[in-house]
Amino acid sequence: MTGKRLTQYAHGGGCACKIPPGELEDVVAGLTAGPAHPNGDLLIGLDTGDDAAVVTFPDAPGGPAVVATADFFTPVVDDPYDWGRIAAANALSDVYAVGGRPLVAVNLLAWPRDVLPFDLAREVLRGGLDVAAQAGCHVGGGHSVDDPEPKYGMAVTGVADPARLLRNDAGKPGTPLTLTKPLGVGVLNNRHKATGEVFPHAVESMAALNRDACAAALDAGAVCATDITGFGLLGHLYKLARASGVTAVIDAAAVPYLDGARDAVRAGYVSGGTRRNLDWVAPRTDFGATAEEDRLLLADAQTSGGLLVAAELPNHPVIGELIPATDHALLIR
Structure with missing residues:
Protein backbone atom coordinates (compact mmCIF):
# COMPACT_ATOMS: atom_id res chain seq x y z
CA MET A 1 0.00 0.00 0.00
CA THR A 2 1.00 3.63 -0.36
CA GLY A 3 0.41 4.83 3.20
CA LYS A 4 -2.24 7.25 1.98
CA ARG A 5 -5.10 7.81 4.43
CA LEU A 6 -8.31 7.47 2.45
CA THR A 7 -10.40 9.36 5.00
CA GLN A 8 -8.32 12.49 4.33
CA TYR A 9 -9.65 12.62 0.76
CA ALA A 10 -13.29 12.92 1.83
CA HIS A 11 -15.19 15.86 3.27
CA GLY A 12 -17.35 13.48 5.32
CA GLY A 13 -17.19 9.83 6.22
CA GLY A 14 -19.52 6.94 5.47
CA CYS A 15 -23.22 7.49 6.01
CA ALA A 16 -22.48 10.69 7.97
CA CYS A 17 -22.09 12.37 4.56
CA LYS A 18 -25.76 11.81 3.72
CA ILE A 19 -27.88 14.82 2.79
CA PRO A 20 -29.63 15.85 6.04
CA PRO A 21 -33.03 14.14 6.42
CA GLY A 22 -35.11 17.32 6.51
CA GLU A 23 -33.45 18.71 3.38
CA LEU A 24 -33.79 15.39 1.58
CA GLU A 25 -37.50 15.15 2.33
CA ASP A 26 -38.02 18.61 0.84
CA VAL A 27 -36.23 17.51 -2.34
CA VAL A 28 -38.25 14.33 -2.90
CA ALA A 29 -41.62 15.68 -1.74
CA GLY A 30 -44.28 14.69 -4.25
CA LEU A 31 -42.01 12.35 -6.20
CA THR A 32 -44.02 9.24 -5.34
CA ALA A 33 -45.50 6.59 -7.57
CA GLY A 34 -48.56 7.50 -9.60
CA PRO A 35 -51.49 5.26 -10.59
CA ALA A 36 -51.24 1.51 -11.13
CA HIS A 37 -48.39 0.53 -13.44
CA PRO A 38 -48.53 -2.24 -16.05
CA ASN A 39 -45.20 -3.62 -14.84
CA GLY A 40 -46.38 -4.68 -11.41
CA ASP A 41 -47.33 -3.26 -8.04
CA LEU A 42 -44.86 -1.13 -6.10
CA LEU A 43 -45.25 -2.63 -2.63
CA ILE A 44 -42.61 -0.41 -1.01
CA GLY A 45 -41.52 2.85 -2.59
CA LEU A 46 -40.61 6.41 -1.72
CA ASP A 47 -43.74 7.27 0.27
CA THR A 48 -42.38 6.54 3.77
CA GLY A 49 -38.64 6.71 3.09
CA ASP A 50 -38.25 2.96 3.51
CA ASP A 51 -34.97 1.11 2.97
CA ALA A 52 -35.46 -0.41 -0.49
CA ALA A 53 -37.98 -0.55 -3.33
CA VAL A 54 -40.08 -3.70 -3.65
CA VAL A 55 -42.15 -4.53 -6.73
CA THR A 56 -44.18 -7.55 -7.86
CA PHE A 57 -44.28 -9.20 -11.28
CA PRO A 58 -47.77 -9.03 -12.86
CA ASP A 59 -47.07 -12.09 -15.01
CA ALA A 60 -45.88 -14.20 -12.06
CA PRO A 61 -48.71 -14.16 -9.51
CA GLY A 62 -47.73 -15.80 -6.27
CA GLY A 63 -44.04 -15.48 -7.07
CA PRO A 64 -41.36 -13.51 -5.25
CA ALA A 65 -41.17 -9.74 -5.31
CA VAL A 66 -38.09 -7.93 -6.60
CA VAL A 67 -36.08 -5.78 -4.16
CA ALA A 68 -33.89 -2.95 -5.50
CA THR A 69 -31.60 -0.53 -3.71
CA ALA A 70 -28.36 1.42 -4.06
CA ASP A 71 -25.98 2.82 -1.47
CA PHE A 72 -22.49 4.36 -1.67
CA PHE A 73 -20.39 6.75 0.37
CA THR A 74 -17.00 8.33 0.96
CA PRO A 75 -14.26 6.48 2.91
CA VAL A 76 -15.19 5.72 6.48
CA VAL A 77 -11.86 4.05 7.34
CA ASP A 78 -8.36 4.34 5.89
CA ASP A 79 -7.90 0.67 5.04
CA PRO A 80 -9.27 0.21 1.49
CA TYR A 81 -10.20 -3.46 1.92
CA ASP A 82 -12.16 -2.71 5.08
CA TRP A 83 -13.88 0.24 3.40
CA GLY A 84 -15.00 -2.09 0.62
CA ARG A 85 -16.33 -4.63 3.11
CA ILE A 86 -18.21 -2.00 5.07
CA ALA A 87 -19.74 -0.36 1.99
CA ALA A 88 -20.92 -3.70 0.62
CA ALA A 89 -22.44 -4.78 3.94
CA ASN A 90 -24.18 -1.41 4.15
CA ALA A 91 -25.69 -1.71 0.66
CA LEU A 92 -26.80 -5.31 1.24
CA SER A 93 -28.40 -4.23 4.52
CA ASP A 94 -31.17 -2.38 2.70
CA VAL A 95 -32.33 -5.68 1.21
CA TYR A 96 -32.27 -7.42 4.58
CA ALA A 97 -34.10 -4.47 6.17
CA VAL A 98 -37.21 -5.18 4.08
CA GLY A 99 -37.03 -8.94 4.62
CA GLY A 100 -35.31 -9.79 1.34
CA ARG A 101 -32.44 -11.91 0.07
CA PRO A 102 -29.79 -10.28 -2.16
CA LEU A 103 -29.11 -11.99 -5.50
CA VAL A 104 -26.84 -9.76 -7.57
CA ALA A 105 -24.99 -6.49 -7.08
CA VAL A 106 -23.06 -4.10 -9.29
CA ASN A 107 -20.25 -1.88 -8.05
CA LEU A 108 -20.50 1.91 -7.92
CA LEU A 109 -17.01 3.43 -7.85
CA ALA A 110 -15.86 7.06 -8.01
CA TRP A 111 -12.09 7.47 -7.98
CA PRO A 112 -9.60 10.38 -8.18
CA ARG A 113 -7.41 8.56 -10.70
CA ASP A 114 -4.71 11.24 -10.77
CA VAL A 115 -4.41 11.34 -6.98
CA LEU A 116 -4.92 7.83 -5.58
CA PRO A 117 -3.35 4.70 -7.11
CA PHE A 118 -5.62 2.07 -8.58
CA ASP A 119 -4.03 -0.54 -6.32
CA LEU A 120 -6.16 0.99 -3.57
CA ALA A 121 -9.29 0.86 -5.72
CA ARG A 122 -8.64 -2.81 -6.39
CA GLU A 123 -8.53 -3.46 -2.65
CA VAL A 124 -11.82 -1.61 -2.17
CA LEU A 125 -13.47 -3.75 -4.84
CA ARG A 126 -11.94 -6.92 -3.36
CA GLY A 127 -13.45 -6.09 0.02
CA GLY A 128 -16.86 -5.58 -1.54
CA LEU A 129 -16.58 -8.83 -3.48
CA ASP A 130 -15.66 -10.83 -0.37
CA VAL A 131 -18.64 -9.57 1.64
CA ALA A 132 -21.02 -10.13 -1.27
CA ALA A 133 -19.72 -13.69 -1.54
CA GLY A 142 -20.61 -2.09 -12.21
CA HIS A 143 -19.85 1.51 -13.13
CA SER A 144 -16.94 3.84 -12.41
CA VAL A 145 -16.25 7.55 -12.85
CA ASP A 146 -13.26 9.83 -12.38
CA ASP A 147 -14.16 11.95 -9.35
CA PRO A 148 -12.16 14.30 -7.09
CA GLU A 149 -13.49 12.44 -4.05
CA PRO A 150 -13.41 8.64 -3.66
CA LYS A 151 -16.78 6.94 -3.23
CA TYR A 152 -17.81 3.31 -3.27
CA GLY A 153 -20.93 1.23 -2.85
CA MET A 154 -23.28 -1.09 -4.67
CA ALA A 155 -26.62 -1.28 -6.39
CA VAL A 156 -28.25 -4.50 -5.21
CA THR A 157 -31.15 -6.56 -6.53
CA GLY A 158 -32.82 -9.21 -4.42
CA VAL A 159 -36.05 -11.10 -3.87
CA ALA A 160 -38.56 -11.23 -1.04
CA ASP A 161 -41.81 -12.97 -0.20
CA PRO A 162 -44.43 -10.23 -0.74
CA ALA A 163 -46.48 -11.71 2.11
CA ARG A 164 -43.54 -11.51 4.57
CA LEU A 165 -42.06 -8.06 4.09
CA LEU A 166 -40.52 -5.87 6.79
CA ARG A 167 -41.78 -2.29 6.42
CA ASN A 168 -41.25 0.93 8.33
CA ASP A 169 -44.99 1.76 8.25
CA ALA A 170 -46.28 -1.45 9.86
CA GLY A 171 -45.50 -0.75 13.51
CA LYS A 172 -48.28 -1.46 16.03
CA PRO A 173 -48.71 -0.27 19.64
CA GLY A 174 -47.61 -2.79 22.23
CA THR A 175 -44.72 -4.08 20.13
CA PRO A 176 -41.20 -4.20 21.61
CA LEU A 177 -38.24 -2.65 19.78
CA THR A 178 -35.06 -4.69 19.34
CA LEU A 179 -31.69 -3.36 18.15
CA THR A 180 -29.30 -5.87 16.55
CA LYS A 181 -25.99 -3.93 16.59
CA PRO A 182 -24.59 -1.51 19.16
CA LEU A 183 -24.40 2.19 18.34
CA GLY A 184 -21.31 4.35 18.29
CA VAL A 185 -19.51 3.70 15.02
CA GLY A 186 -20.12 7.30 13.94
CA VAL A 187 -18.12 8.91 16.74
CA LEU A 188 -15.41 6.24 16.54
CA ASN A 189 -15.09 6.76 12.79
CA ASN A 190 -14.85 10.50 13.35
CA ARG A 191 -12.07 9.92 15.89
CA HIS A 192 -10.32 7.59 13.43
CA LYS A 193 -10.44 10.24 10.70
CA ALA A 194 -9.08 12.93 13.01
CA THR A 195 -6.35 10.94 14.75
CA GLY A 196 -5.61 7.79 12.74
CA GLU A 197 -6.53 5.59 15.72
CA VAL A 198 -7.93 2.25 14.54
CA PHE A 199 -10.96 0.59 16.18
CA PRO A 200 -11.09 -3.00 14.91
CA HIS A 201 -14.28 -3.81 16.84
CA ALA A 202 -16.07 -0.93 15.08
CA VAL A 203 -14.80 -2.13 11.70
CA GLU A 204 -16.07 -5.66 12.32
CA SER A 205 -19.44 -4.35 13.50
CA MET A 206 -19.85 -2.35 10.29
CA ALA A 207 -18.65 -5.20 8.05
CA ALA A 208 -21.02 -7.72 9.65
CA LEU A 209 -24.04 -8.66 7.53
CA ASN A 210 -27.58 -8.14 8.78
CA ARG A 211 -28.57 -11.48 7.19
CA ASP A 212 -29.05 -13.38 10.46
CA ALA A 213 -30.93 -10.47 12.03
CA CYS A 214 -33.29 -10.44 9.03
CA ALA A 215 -33.89 -14.18 9.33
CA ALA A 216 -34.54 -13.86 13.07
CA ALA A 217 -37.02 -11.05 12.47
CA LEU A 218 -38.95 -13.08 9.91
CA ASP A 219 -38.90 -16.16 12.16
CA ALA A 220 -40.34 -14.01 14.96
CA GLY A 221 -43.21 -12.94 12.72
CA ALA A 222 -42.07 -9.32 12.58
CA VAL A 223 -43.64 -7.08 9.95
CA CYS A 224 -41.95 -3.79 10.85
CA ALA A 225 -38.24 -2.94 10.74
CA THR A 226 -35.65 -0.53 9.43
CA ASP A 227 -31.87 -0.40 9.44
CA ILE A 228 -29.91 2.23 11.33
CA THR A 229 -27.56 4.23 9.13
CA GLY A 230 -26.84 7.89 8.50
CA PHE A 231 -29.88 9.39 10.25
CA GLY A 232 -28.98 7.67 13.52
CA LEU A 233 -31.24 5.60 15.75
CA LEU A 234 -33.46 8.61 16.50
CA GLY A 235 -33.81 9.68 12.87
CA HIS A 236 -34.72 6.26 11.54
CA LEU A 237 -36.98 5.53 14.50
CA TYR A 238 -38.76 8.84 13.98
CA LYS A 239 -39.42 7.90 10.35
CA LEU A 240 -40.79 4.53 11.48
CA ALA A 241 -43.02 6.05 14.17
CA ARG A 242 -44.33 8.73 11.80
CA ALA A 243 -45.04 6.24 9.02
CA SER A 244 -46.77 3.83 11.42
CA GLY A 245 -48.81 6.47 13.24
CA VAL A 246 -47.40 5.52 16.67
CA THR A 247 -45.07 6.87 19.33
CA ALA A 248 -41.78 5.11 20.04
CA VAL A 249 -40.48 4.92 23.61
CA ILE A 250 -36.75 4.34 24.10
CA ASP A 251 -35.17 3.17 27.35
CA ALA A 252 -31.87 5.05 27.06
CA ALA A 253 -30.18 2.80 29.62
CA ALA A 254 -30.97 -0.31 27.53
CA VAL A 255 -29.30 0.92 24.32
CA PRO A 256 -25.94 -0.83 23.71
CA TYR A 257 -22.84 1.09 22.60
CA LEU A 258 -19.46 0.05 21.27
CA ASP A 259 -16.50 0.31 23.62
CA GLY A 260 -14.98 3.76 23.37
CA ALA A 261 -18.05 5.49 21.97
CA ARG A 262 -18.75 7.51 25.11
CA ASP A 263 -15.12 8.53 25.39
CA ALA A 264 -15.21 9.71 21.75
CA VAL A 265 -18.27 11.86 22.42
CA ARG A 266 -16.71 13.37 25.52
CA ALA A 267 -13.58 14.15 23.52
CA GLY A 268 -15.68 16.03 20.95
CA TYR A 269 -15.54 13.63 17.98
CA VAL A 270 -19.13 14.29 16.92
CA SER A 271 -19.88 14.69 13.22
CA GLY A 272 -21.96 17.45 11.71
CA GLY A 273 -24.31 14.76 10.44
CA THR A 274 -25.01 13.59 13.97
CA ARG A 275 -25.78 17.13 15.15
CA ARG A 276 -28.09 17.64 12.16
CA ASN A 277 -29.89 14.40 13.03
CA LEU A 278 -30.45 15.63 16.57
CA ASP A 279 -31.69 19.02 15.38
CA TRP A 280 -34.15 17.30 13.03
CA VAL A 281 -35.78 15.06 15.62
CA ALA A 282 -35.63 17.44 18.60
CA PRO A 283 -39.00 19.16 17.90
CA ARG A 284 -40.69 15.73 17.72
CA THR A 285 -38.98 14.25 20.78
CA ASP A 286 -39.55 14.39 24.53
CA PHE A 287 -36.04 13.80 25.91
CA GLY A 288 -37.05 14.05 29.55
CA ALA A 289 -33.88 14.24 31.65
CA THR A 290 -31.67 12.54 29.04
CA ALA A 291 -28.16 14.01 29.12
CA GLU A 292 -26.68 15.72 26.07
CA GLU A 293 -24.08 12.95 25.73
CA ASP A 294 -26.81 10.32 25.42
CA ARG A 295 -28.79 12.45 22.98
CA LEU A 296 -25.77 12.70 20.71
CA LEU A 297 -25.12 8.96 20.90
CA LEU A 298 -28.76 8.17 20.12
CA ALA A 299 -28.52 10.46 17.07
CA ASP A 300 -25.03 9.26 16.09
CA ALA A 301 -24.79 8.87 12.32
CA GLN A 302 -24.19 5.15 11.85
CA THR A 303 -22.56 3.43 8.90
CA SER A 304 -23.77 -0.12 8.24
CA GLY A 305 -25.61 -0.25 11.55
CA GLY A 306 -27.95 -2.97 12.73
CA LEU A 307 -31.63 -3.58 12.21
CA LEU A 308 -34.26 -2.01 14.44
CA VAL A 309 -37.07 -4.58 14.59
CA ALA A 310 -40.53 -4.23 16.07
CA ALA A 311 -40.38 -7.65 17.74
CA GLU A 312 -38.43 -9.43 20.45
CA LEU A 313 -35.45 -11.31 18.99
CA PRO A 314 -33.21 -13.87 20.70
CA ASN A 315 -29.78 -12.65 21.85
CA HIS A 316 -30.49 -8.98 21.11
CA PRO A 317 -31.55 -6.23 23.55
CA VAL A 318 -35.04 -4.81 23.68
CA ILE A 319 -34.51 -1.05 23.87
CA GLY A 320 -38.09 0.20 23.96
CA GLU A 321 -41.57 -0.25 22.60
CA LEU A 322 -44.21 1.25 20.37
CA ILE A 323 -47.27 2.82 22.02
CA PRO A 324 -50.34 4.66 20.74
CA ALA A 325 -49.52 8.06 19.27
CA THR A 326 -48.95 10.95 21.69
CA ASP A 327 -47.97 14.58 21.22
CA HIS A 328 -44.41 13.41 20.49
CA ALA A 329 -43.23 10.80 18.01
CA LEU A 330 -40.34 9.83 20.30
CA LEU A 331 -40.14 9.55 24.09
CA ILE A 332 -36.73 8.97 25.68
CA ARG A 333 -36.77 7.62 29.22
Whole structure:
Protein backbone atom coordinates (compact mmCIF):
# COMPACT_ATOMS: atom_id res chain seq x y z
CA MET A 1 0.00 0.00 0.00
CA THR A 2 1.00 3.63 -0.36
CA GLY A 3 0.41 4.83 3.20
CA LYS A 4 -2.24 7.25 1.98
CA ARG A 5 -5.10 7.81 4.43
CA LEU A 6 -8.31 7.47 2.45
CA THR A 7 -10.40 9.36 5.00
CA GLN A 8 -8.32 12.49 4.33
CA TYR A 9 -9.65 12.62 0.76
CA ALA A 10 -13.29 12.92 1.83
CA HIS A 11 -15.19 15.86 3.27
CA GLY A 12 -17.35 13.48 5.32
CA GLY A 13 -17.19 9.83 6.22
CA GLY A 14 -19.52 6.94 5.47
CA CYS A 15 -23.22 7.49 6.01
CA ALA A 16 -22.48 10.69 7.97
CA CYS A 17 -22.09 12.37 4.56
CA LYS A 18 -25.76 11.81 3.72
CA ILE A 19 -27.88 14.82 2.79
CA PRO A 20 -29.63 15.85 6.04
CA PRO A 21 -33.03 14.14 6.42
CA GLY A 22 -35.11 17.32 6.51
CA GLU A 23 -33.45 18.71 3.38
CA LEU A 24 -33.79 15.39 1.58
CA GLU A 25 -37.50 15.15 2.33
CA ASP A 26 -38.02 18.61 0.84
CA VAL A 27 -36.23 17.51 -2.34
CA VAL A 28 -38.25 14.33 -2.90
CA ALA A 29 -41.62 15.68 -1.74
CA GLY A 30 -44.28 14.69 -4.25
CA LEU A 31 -42.01 12.35 -6.20
CA THR A 32 -44.02 9.24 -5.34
CA ALA A 33 -45.50 6.59 -7.57
CA GLY A 34 -48.56 7.50 -9.60
CA PRO A 35 -51.49 5.26 -10.59
CA ALA A 36 -51.24 1.51 -11.13
CA HIS A 37 -48.39 0.53 -13.44
CA PRO A 38 -48.53 -2.24 -16.05
CA ASN A 39 -45.20 -3.62 -14.84
CA GLY A 40 -46.38 -4.68 -11.41
CA ASP A 41 -47.33 -3.26 -8.04
CA LEU A 42 -44.86 -1.13 -6.10
CA LEU A 43 -45.25 -2.63 -2.63
CA ILE A 44 -42.61 -0.41 -1.01
CA GLY A 45 -41.52 2.85 -2.59
CA LEU A 46 -40.61 6.41 -1.72
CA ASP A 47 -43.74 7.27 0.27
CA THR A 48 -42.38 6.54 3.77
CA GLY A 49 -38.64 6.71 3.09
CA ASP A 50 -38.25 2.96 3.51
CA ASP A 51 -34.97 1.11 2.97
CA ALA A 52 -35.46 -0.41 -0.49
CA ALA A 53 -37.98 -0.55 -3.33
CA VAL A 54 -40.08 -3.70 -3.65
CA VAL A 55 -42.15 -4.53 -6.73
CA THR A 56 -44.18 -7.55 -7.86
CA PHE A 57 -44.28 -9.20 -11.28
CA PRO A 58 -47.77 -9.03 -12.86
CA ASP A 59 -47.07 -12.09 -15.01
CA ALA A 60 -45.88 -14.20 -12.06
CA PRO A 61 -48.71 -14.16 -9.51
CA GLY A 62 -47.73 -15.80 -6.27
CA GLY A 63 -44.04 -15.48 -7.07
CA PRO A 64 -41.36 -13.51 -5.25
CA ALA A 65 -41.17 -9.74 -5.31
CA VAL A 66 -38.09 -7.93 -6.60
CA VAL A 67 -36.08 -5.78 -4.16
CA ALA A 68 -33.89 -2.95 -5.50
CA THR A 69 -31.60 -0.53 -3.71
CA ALA A 70 -28.36 1.42 -4.06
CA ASP A 71 -25.98 2.82 -1.47
CA PHE A 72 -22.49 4.36 -1.67
CA PHE A 73 -20.39 6.75 0.37
CA THR A 74 -17.00 8.33 0.96
CA PRO A 75 -14.26 6.48 2.91
CA VAL A 76 -15.19 5.72 6.48
CA VAL A 77 -11.86 4.05 7.34
CA ASP A 78 -8.36 4.34 5.89
CA ASP A 79 -7.90 0.67 5.04
CA PRO A 80 -9.27 0.21 1.49
CA TYR A 81 -10.20 -3.46 1.92
CA ASP A 82 -12.16 -2.71 5.08
CA TRP A 83 -13.88 0.24 3.40
CA GLY A 84 -15.00 -2.09 0.62
CA ARG A 85 -16.33 -4.63 3.11
CA ILE A 86 -18.21 -2.00 5.07
CA ALA A 87 -19.74 -0.36 1.99
CA ALA A 88 -20.92 -3.70 0.62
CA ALA A 89 -22.44 -4.78 3.94
CA ASN A 90 -24.18 -1.41 4.15
CA ALA A 91 -25.69 -1.71 0.66
CA LEU A 92 -26.80 -5.31 1.24
CA SER A 93 -28.40 -4.23 4.52
CA ASP A 94 -31.17 -2.38 2.70
CA VAL A 95 -32.33 -5.68 1.21
CA TYR A 96 -32.27 -7.42 4.58
CA ALA A 97 -34.10 -4.47 6.17
CA VAL A 98 -37.21 -5.18 4.08
CA GLY A 99 -37.03 -8.94 4.62
CA GLY A 100 -35.31 -9.79 1.34
CA ARG A 101 -32.44 -11.91 0.07
CA PRO A 102 -29.79 -10.28 -2.16
CA LEU A 103 -29.11 -11.99 -5.50
CA VAL A 104 -26.84 -9.76 -7.57
CA ALA A 105 -24.99 -6.49 -7.08
CA VAL A 106 -23.06 -4.10 -9.29
CA ASN A 107 -20.25 -1.88 -8.05
CA LEU A 108 -20.50 1.91 -7.92
CA LEU A 109 -17.01 3.43 -7.85
CA ALA A 110 -15.86 7.06 -8.01
CA TRP A 111 -12.09 7.47 -7.98
CA PRO A 112 -9.60 10.38 -8.18
CA ARG A 113 -7.41 8.56 -10.70
CA ASP A 114 -4.71 11.24 -10.77
CA VAL A 115 -4.41 11.34 -6.98
CA LEU A 116 -4.92 7.83 -5.58
CA PRO A 117 -3.35 4.70 -7.11
CA PHE A 118 -5.62 2.07 -8.58
CA ASP A 119 -4.03 -0.54 -6.32
CA LEU A 120 -6.16 0.99 -3.57
CA ALA A 121 -9.29 0.86 -5.72
CA ARG A 122 -8.64 -2.81 -6.39
CA GLU A 123 -8.53 -3.46 -2.65
CA VAL A 124 -11.82 -1.61 -2.17
CA LEU A 125 -13.47 -3.75 -4.84
CA ARG A 126 -11.94 -6.92 -3.36
CA GLY A 127 -13.45 -6.09 0.02
CA GLY A 128 -16.86 -5.58 -1.54
CA LEU A 129 -16.58 -8.83 -3.48
CA ASP A 130 -15.66 -10.83 -0.37
CA VAL A 131 -18.64 -9.57 1.64
CA ALA A 132 -21.02 -10.13 -1.27
CA ALA A 133 -19.72 -13.69 -1.54
CA GLN A 134 -20.35 -14.14 2.18
CA ALA A 135 -23.95 -13.04 1.52
CA GLY A 136 -24.31 -15.45 -1.41
CA CYS A 137 -24.74 -12.48 -3.74
CA HIS A 138 -23.22 -12.31 -7.22
CA VAL A 139 -21.25 -9.20 -8.24
CA GLY A 140 -21.68 -8.56 -11.95
CA GLY A 141 -19.43 -5.63 -12.81
CA GLY A 142 -20.61 -2.09 -12.21
CA HIS A 143 -19.85 1.51 -13.13
CA SER A 144 -16.94 3.84 -12.41
CA VAL A 145 -16.25 7.55 -12.85
CA ASP A 146 -13.26 9.83 -12.38
CA ASP A 147 -14.16 11.95 -9.35
CA PRO A 148 -12.16 14.30 -7.09
CA GLU A 149 -13.49 12.44 -4.05
CA PRO A 150 -13.41 8.64 -3.66
CA LYS A 151 -16.78 6.94 -3.23
CA TYR A 152 -17.81 3.31 -3.27
CA GLY A 153 -20.93 1.23 -2.85
CA MET A 154 -23.28 -1.09 -4.67
CA ALA A 155 -26.62 -1.28 -6.39
CA VAL A 156 -28.25 -4.50 -5.21
CA THR A 157 -31.15 -6.56 -6.53
CA GLY A 158 -32.82 -9.21 -4.42
CA VAL A 159 -36.05 -11.10 -3.87
CA ALA A 160 -38.56 -11.23 -1.04
CA ASP A 161 -41.81 -12.97 -0.20
CA PRO A 162 -44.43 -10.23 -0.74
CA ALA A 163 -46.48 -11.71 2.11
CA ARG A 164 -43.54 -11.51 4.57
CA LEU A 165 -42.06 -8.06 4.09
CA LEU A 166 -40.52 -5.87 6.79
CA ARG A 167 -41.78 -2.29 6.42
CA ASN A 168 -41.25 0.93 8.33
CA ASP A 169 -44.99 1.76 8.25
CA ALA A 170 -46.28 -1.45 9.86
CA GLY A 171 -45.50 -0.75 13.51
CA LYS A 172 -48.28 -1.46 16.03
CA PRO A 173 -48.71 -0.27 19.64
CA GLY A 174 -47.61 -2.79 22.23
CA THR A 175 -44.72 -4.08 20.13
CA PRO A 176 -41.20 -4.20 21.61
CA LEU A 177 -38.24 -2.65 19.78
CA THR A 178 -35.06 -4.69 19.34
CA LEU A 179 -31.69 -3.36 18.15
CA THR A 180 -29.30 -5.87 16.55
CA LYS A 181 -25.99 -3.93 16.59
CA PRO A 182 -24.59 -1.51 19.16
CA LEU A 183 -24.40 2.19 18.34
CA GLY A 184 -21.31 4.35 18.29
CA VAL A 185 -19.51 3.70 15.02
CA GLY A 186 -20.12 7.30 13.94
CA VAL A 187 -18.12 8.91 16.74
CA LEU A 188 -15.41 6.24 16.54
CA ASN A 189 -15.09 6.76 12.79
CA ASN A 190 -14.85 10.50 13.35
CA ARG A 191 -12.07 9.92 15.89
CA HIS A 192 -10.32 7.59 13.43
CA LYS A 193 -10.44 10.24 10.70
CA ALA A 194 -9.08 12.93 13.01
CA THR A 195 -6.35 10.94 14.75
CA GLY A 196 -5.61 7.79 12.74
CA GLU A 197 -6.53 5.59 15.72
CA VAL A 198 -7.93 2.25 14.54
CA PHE A 199 -10.96 0.59 16.18
CA PRO A 200 -11.09 -3.00 14.91
CA HIS A 201 -14.28 -3.81 16.84
CA ALA A 202 -16.07 -0.93 15.08
CA VAL A 203 -14.80 -2.13 11.70
CA GLU A 204 -16.07 -5.66 12.32
CA SER A 205 -19.44 -4.35 13.50
CA MET A 206 -19.85 -2.35 10.29
CA ALA A 207 -18.65 -5.20 8.05
CA ALA A 208 -21.02 -7.72 9.65
CA LEU A 209 -24.04 -8.66 7.53
CA ASN A 210 -27.58 -8.14 8.78
CA ARG A 211 -28.57 -11.48 7.19
CA ASP A 212 -29.05 -13.38 10.46
CA ALA A 213 -30.93 -10.47 12.03
CA CYS A 214 -33.29 -10.44 9.03
CA ALA A 215 -33.89 -14.18 9.33
CA ALA A 216 -34.54 -13.86 13.07
CA ALA A 217 -37.02 -11.05 12.47
CA LEU A 218 -38.95 -13.08 9.91
CA ASP A 219 -38.90 -16.16 12.16
CA ALA A 220 -40.34 -14.01 14.96
CA GLY A 221 -43.21 -12.94 12.72
CA ALA A 222 -42.07 -9.32 12.58
CA VAL A 223 -43.64 -7.08 9.95
CA CYS A 224 -41.95 -3.79 10.85
CA ALA A 225 -38.24 -2.94 10.74
CA THR A 226 -35.65 -0.53 9.43
CA ASP A 227 -31.87 -0.40 9.44
CA ILE A 228 -29.91 2.23 11.33
CA THR A 229 -27.56 4.23 9.13
CA GLY A 230 -26.84 7.89 8.50
CA PHE A 231 -29.88 9.39 10.25
CA GLY A 232 -28.98 7.67 13.52
CA LEU A 233 -31.24 5.60 15.75
CA LEU A 234 -33.46 8.61 16.50
CA GLY A 235 -33.81 9.68 12.87
CA HIS A 236 -34.72 6.26 11.54
CA LEU A 237 -36.98 5.53 14.50
CA TYR A 238 -38.76 8.84 13.98
CA LYS A 239 -39.42 7.90 10.35
CA LEU A 240 -40.79 4.53 11.48
CA ALA A 241 -43.02 6.05 14.17
CA ARG A 242 -44.33 8.73 11.80
CA ALA A 243 -45.04 6.24 9.02
CA SER A 244 -46.77 3.83 11.42
CA GLY A 245 -48.81 6.47 13.24
CA VAL A 246 -47.40 5.52 16.67
CA THR A 247 -45.07 6.87 19.33
CA ALA A 248 -41.78 5.11 20.04
CA VAL A 249 -40.48 4.92 23.61
CA ILE A 250 -36.75 4.34 24.10
CA ASP A 251 -35.17 3.17 27.35
CA ALA A 252 -31.87 5.05 27.06
CA ALA A 253 -30.18 2.80 29.62
CA ALA A 254 -30.97 -0.31 27.53
CA VAL A 255 -29.30 0.92 24.32
CA PRO A 256 -25.94 -0.83 23.71
CA TYR A 257 -22.84 1.09 22.60
CA LEU A 258 -19.46 0.05 21.27
CA ASP A 259 -16.50 0.31 23.62
CA GLY A 260 -14.98 3.76 23.37
CA ALA A 261 -18.05 5.49 21.97
CA ARG A 262 -18.75 7.51 25.11
CA ASP A 263 -15.12 8.53 25.39
CA ALA A 264 -15.21 9.71 21.75
CA VAL A 265 -18.27 11.86 22.42
CA ARG A 266 -16.71 13.37 25.52
CA ALA A 267 -13.58 14.15 23.52
CA GLY A 268 -15.68 16.03 20.95
CA TYR A 269 -15.54 13.63 17.98
CA VAL A 270 -19.13 14.29 16.92
CA SER A 271 -19.88 14.69 13.22
CA GLY A 272 -21.96 17.45 11.71
CA GLY A 273 -24.31 14.76 10.44
CA THR A 274 -25.01 13.59 13.97
CA ARG A 275 -25.78 17.13 15.15
CA ARG A 276 -28.09 17.64 12.16
CA ASN A 277 -29.89 14.40 13.03
CA LEU A 278 -30.45 15.63 16.57
CA ASP A 279 -31.69 19.02 15.38
CA TRP A 280 -34.15 17.30 13.03
CA VAL A 281 -35.78 15.06 15.62
CA ALA A 282 -35.63 17.44 18.60
CA PRO A 283 -39.00 19.16 17.90
CA ARG A 284 -40.69 15.73 17.72
CA THR A 285 -38.98 14.25 20.78
CA ASP A 286 -39.55 14.39 24.53
CA PHE A 287 -36.04 13.80 25.91
CA GLY A 288 -37.05 14.05 29.55
CA ALA A 289 -33.88 14.24 31.65
CA THR A 290 -31.67 12.54 29.04
CA ALA A 291 -28.16 14.01 29.12
CA GLU A 292 -26.68 15.72 26.07
CA GLU A 293 -24.08 12.95 25.73
CA ASP A 294 -26.81 10.32 25.42
CA ARG A 295 -28.79 12.45 22.98
CA LEU A 296 -25.77 12.70 20.71
CA LEU A 297 -25.12 8.96 20.90
CA LEU A 298 -28.76 8.17 20.12
CA ALA A 299 -28.52 10.46 17.07
CA ASP A 300 -25.03 9.26 16.09
CA ALA A 301 -24.79 8.87 12.32
CA GLN A 302 -24.19 5.15 11.85
CA THR A 303 -22.56 3.43 8.90
CA SER A 304 -23.77 -0.12 8.24
CA GLY A 305 -25.61 -0.25 11.55
CA GLY A 306 -27.95 -2.97 12.73
CA LEU A 307 -31.63 -3.58 12.21
CA LEU A 308 -34.26 -2.01 14.44
CA VAL A 309 -37.07 -4.58 14.59
CA ALA A 310 -40.53 -4.23 16.07
CA ALA A 311 -40.38 -7.65 17.74
CA GLU A 312 -38.43 -9.43 20.45
CA LEU A 313 -35.45 -11.31 18.99
CA PRO A 314 -33.21 -13.87 20.70
CA ASN A 315 -29.78 -12.65 21.85
CA HIS A 316 -30.49 -8.98 21.11
CA PRO A 317 -31.55 -6.23 23.55
CA VAL A 318 -35.04 -4.81 23.68
CA ILE A 319 -34.51 -1.05 23.87
CA GLY A 320 -38.09 0.20 23.96
CA GLU A 321 -41.57 -0.25 22.60
CA LEU A 322 -44.21 1.25 20.37
CA ILE A 323 -47.27 2.82 22.02
CA PRO A 324 -50.34 4.66 20.74
CA ALA A 325 -49.52 8.06 19.27
CA THR A 326 -48.95 10.95 21.69
CA ASP A 327 -47.97 14.58 21.22
CA HIS A 328 -44.41 13.41 20.49
CA ALA A 329 -43.23 10.80 18.01
CA LEU A 330 -40.34 9.83 20.30
CA LEU A 331 -40.14 9.55 24.09
CA ILE A 332 -36.73 8.97 25.68
CA ARG A 333 -36.77 7.62 29.22
